[in-house]
Amino acid sequence: MALASLKTNSVTTPAANRFDLSEASLRTLTNAKWNQYGPDVLPAFVAEMDFAVADPIQDAVQAVVAKRDYGYPRRDGGKAGAAVANAFAHRMKERFDWEIDPALVVPVADLVQGTYAPVLAFTDPGDGIILQVPNYPPFRDVIRTTERNLISLPMLDDGTRHICNTEQIIDQIDARTRMFVLCNPHNPTGRVFSRQELLDIGQFCIEHDLIVLSDEIHSDLIYPGRKHIPFASLSPELAARTVTLNSPTKSFNIPGLRCAVLHFGTPELRERFGKRIPQRLLGDPNAIGVDATIAAWTQSQPWLDEVMAHLTATRDHVVKRLESELPEIRFRVPEGTYLAWLDCSALMLNTSAFDFFHDNARVAFSPGENFEPTCKAFVRFNFATSRVIVYQIIDRMVEAVRARKP
Numbered sequence: 001m002a003l004a005s006l007k008t009n010s011v012t013t014p015a016a017n018r019f020d021l022s023e024a025s026l027r028t029l030t031n032a033k034w035n036q037y038g039p040d041v042l043p044a045f046v047a048e049m050d051f052a053v054a055d056p057i058q059d060a061v062q063a064v065v066a067k068r069d070y071g072y073p074r075r076d077g078g079k080a081g082a083a084v085a086n087a088f089a090h091r092m093k094e095r096f097d098w099e100i101d102p103a104l105v106v107p108v109a110d111l112v113q114g115t116y117a118p119v120l121a122f123t124d125p126g127d128g129i130i131l132q133v134p135n136y137p138p139f140r141d142v143i144r145t146t147e148r149n150l151i152s153l154p155m156l157d158d159g160t161r162h163i164c165n166t167e168q169i170i171d172q173i174d175a176r177t178r179m180f181v182l183c184n185p186h187n188p189t190g191r192v193f194s195r196q197e198l199l200d201i202g203q204f205c206i207e208h209d210l211i212v213l214s215d216e217i218h219s220d221l222i223y224p225g226r227k228h229i230p231f232a233s234l235s236p237e238l239a240a241r242t243v244t245l246n247s248p249t250k251s252f253n254i255p256g257l258r259c260a261v262l263h264f265g266t267p268e269l270r271e272r273f274g275k276r277i278p279q280r281l282l283g284d285p286n287a288i289g290v291d292a293t294i295a296a297w298t299q300s301q302p303w304l305d306e307v308m309a310h311l312t313a314t315r316d317h318v319v320k321r322l323e324s325e326l327p328e329i330r331f332r333v334p335e336g337t338y339l340a341w342l343d344c345s346a347l348m349l350n351t352s353a354f355d356f357f358h359d360n361a362r363v364a365f366s367p368g369e370n371f372e373p374t375c376k377a378f379v380r381f382n383f384a385t386s387r388v389i390v391y392q393i394i395d396r397m398v399e400a401v402r403a404r405k406p
């Protein structure tokens with residue numbers, strides 16, 4: 001089915017088609033995922049989903065385009081950013097029973113920008129910032145390029161899942177350690193931290209007087225049996241030191257539309273931030289991003305429910321096949337996200353795992369070393385694609401592993 005024939009009503013986009021777009025139609029897109037590697041390579045890297053977006057989002061974008069409505073946006077009789085903040089507050093209450101004040105929400109264009117700004121606001125060059133590793137590569141870049149001191153907190157495999165034990169870094173903490181970057185759900189391992197784990201991290205941050213930057217961009221992508229808990233919802237004491245980052249870009253598949261939010265746990269924290277980062281430096285999200293975000297958060301949950309049903313079945317398929325056909329590859333079942341963190345060290349490859357699968361299977365995963373320099377034997381597998389493409393990716397992996405020279 002050609003993407004061009006996808007219309008905005010559910011008659012022409014039955015659920016099955018939204019999630020089973022053909023490789024040929026996906027290759028007509030101009031996105032990063034389908035345009036970085038050669039035409040024979042199946043991409044399974046950047047965190048985008050190969051699914052047609054929800055109808056309310058498509059309708060919202062089309063309404064702007066149809067009217068050529070490209071002026072500075074106002075929404076609901078006020079600034080467009082305020083409408084985004086209201087939609088976010090409403091969604092947090094509805095999804096997580098987390099009550100927040102929209103006045104403490106600052107819209108931004110993207111979450112890497114949203115990481116830079118609090119790092120610059122709450123820390124100085126040479127200050128220590130704790131980062132769970134492996135982690136989303138731009139976090140490391142933010143710490144490095146702002147000349148802060150990266151304190152790596154390794155995620156440990158306890159035999160069933162990856163855990164984050166702060167005891168490991170206790171000797172590295174000093175008066176200049178100022179911030180903890182928490183990624184929950186965790187990219188790339190797919191962990192969704194439990195209330196107790198979050199409370200333990202919170203206690204550690206209180207003891208060492210750390211600001212918490214809590215990236216929760218994957219919070220809507222949670223598999224049955226797990227629950228996302230916004231870090232700042234744990235207690236007022238923790239909210240007072242927490243900046244939460246969120247965006248619909250991952251869960252509603254609109255990363256090109258550029259709209260995200262920062263939430264400050266108290267007016268004091270917001271004020272401290274504002275003293276170092278002028279509002280105008282952050283800019284405003286564009287009109288289409290604003291409307292798409294509001295449509296995502298307020299009208300598109302039925303679509304996301306369908307996405308989660310598809311992703312759950314896909315995840316279970318990936319787990320079953322990797323366990324039975326590639327037992328040398330170790331991984332833990334993701335509890336959230338559409339990402340699997342694959343440890344290929346038992347394959348004893350003489351190249352990086354990324355190169356091996358790229359060169360021999362014509363599959364492009366995300367290179368493990370981008371998430372942590374020591375992880376060359378790992379790849380991150382983005383399985384948010386059609387069933388046919390997932391089957392092909394695993395077939396190609398199996399073939400490449402079986403054909404490899406010892």
Ligand SMILES: Cc1ncc(COP(=O)(O)O)c(C=O)c1O
Pocket residue numbers: 047109110111112136183187215217247249250255260
């Ligand atoms: C954990 C995490 N944070 C932030 C981002 C950035 O998202 P965006 O570029 O949509 O703002 C990503 C993107 O993959 C991510 O995985």
